[in-house]
Amino acid sequence: MGYRGLFVTGTDTGVGKTVVAGALAAVLKRQGHSVGVMKPVTAGAVLQNGRLVSEDATFLMLAAGADDAPSLVSPYLLREPVSPNVAARLEGVEIDPQSILLACRTLARQHDIVIVEGAGGLLVPLRDHFTMADLAILLDLPLLVVARPNLGTINHSLLTVLYAKTLGLQVAGVVVNGLRPESAGIAEETGPGIIQEMSGVPIIGILPYLPDVSVEKPCLDGLLQAAEKALDLSKLGSILWPQGRLLPTTLMPNDPTVPSLSHRVLDSEVTKNDDRPF
Numbered sequence: 001m002g003y004r005g006l007f008v009t010g011t012d013t014g015v016g017k018t019v020v021a022g023a024l025a026a027v028l029k030r031q032g033h034s035v036g037v038m039k040p041v042t043a044g045a046v047l048q049n050g051r052l053v054s055e056d057a058t059f060l061m062l063a064a065g066a067d068d069a070p071s072l073v074s075p076y077l078l079r080e081p082v083s084p085n086v087a088a089r090l091e092g093v094e095i096d097p098q099s100i101l102l103a104c105r106t107l108a109r110q111h112d113i114v115i116v117e118g119a120g121g122l123l124v125p126l127r128d129h130f131t132m133a134d135l136a137i138l139l140d141l142p143l144l145v146v147a148r149p150n151l152g153t154i155n156h157s158l159l160t161v162l163y164a165k166t167l168g169l170q171v172a173g174v175v176v177n178g179l180r181p182e183s184a185g186i187a188e189e190t191g192p193g194i195i196q197e198m199s200g201v202p203i204i205g206i207l208p209y210l211p212d213v214s215v216e217k218p219c220l221d222g223l224l225q226a227a228e229k230a231l232d233l234s235k236l237g238s239i240l241w242p243q244g245r246l247l248p249t250t251l252m253p254n255d256p257t258v259p260s261l262s263h264r265v266l267d268s269e270v271t272k273n274d275d276r277p278f
């Protein structure tokens with residue numbers, strides 16, 4: 001069985017990772033796929049009916065029409081809305097990337113495609129010496145980068161894409177989210193094209209601001225229709241098909257051009273004990 005999926009990251013927190021991941025899940029479901037979703041670490045989980053829940057996971061499951069167990073979809077529920085390593089430390093929890101990998105593999109066996117939403121941006125730490133980028137590498141999933149539409153997005157998007165590429169991560173595309181056409185100016189009009197040209201990564205689409213959509217409520221009204229119009233999933237090409245190894249042979253651990261993070265990732269036990277079943 002193939003391991004198809006995407007790891008949705010963003011240029012920042014609050015840029016719309018959950019909305020875009022949900023949009024993608026809804027479109028893929030509409031196309032007839034069984035879609036698994038995962039929010040491995042939630043910092044800022046909320047109490048609902050006496051239970052701690054991830055609003056992001058709830059939104060993603062609604063979008064995907066999935067009903068997998070919370071232990072698989074949102075295994076780490078942390079109260080404090082701060083960096084996961086800090087939130088975990090405050091609760092005396094240790095985040096175990098291997099347990100996230102096992103949950104992801106279980107979901108991958110039960111669905112055609114798995115969409116995983118990171119927390120924050122790519123370099124947010126999950127624990128000491130382990131970032132979201134490390135998790136994407138461990139899960140062996142290509143990235144989808146969510147970016148905001150306005151001034152500043154060129155720099156943030158390129159930093160995210162180019163650093164991911166430096167680590168050997170495959171970047172499937174960028175989605176620009178939350179465009180308000182009525183107030184869009186030259187920056188909004190030119191930004192996406194510049195990001196695509198300078199990063200060499202396709203813009204999958206520009207999702208507009210949708211007044212009825214809300215992660216917190218949760219409300220998905222209008223999301224599928226807007227996503228079908230705005231997102232061109234054909235630009236993901238063969239990305240959604242079984243993956244080969246992510247780390248190209250040109251990026252070996254002794255390559256001095258590779259930043260220290262990838263040395264650590266490549267040297268770590270988790271990548272050495274790589275026994276992917278897919």
Ligand SMILES: Nc1ncnc2c1ncn2[C@@H]1O[C@H](COP(=O)(O)OP(=O)(O)O)[C@@H](O)[C@H]1O
Pocket residue numbers: 010012013014015016017018019020177178179207208209210211212213214215216
């Ligand atoms: N395209 C959109 N239209 C309307 N509201 C949006 C859109 N994208 C994001 N939001 C809202 O903005 C906030 C942040 O989006 P979210 O997807 O939760 O970001 P992230 O997952 O990156 O933290 C949420 O309240 C969400 O409902």
Ligand SMILES: [Mg+2]
Pocket residue numbers: 017018056117
């Ligand atoms: Mg989110």
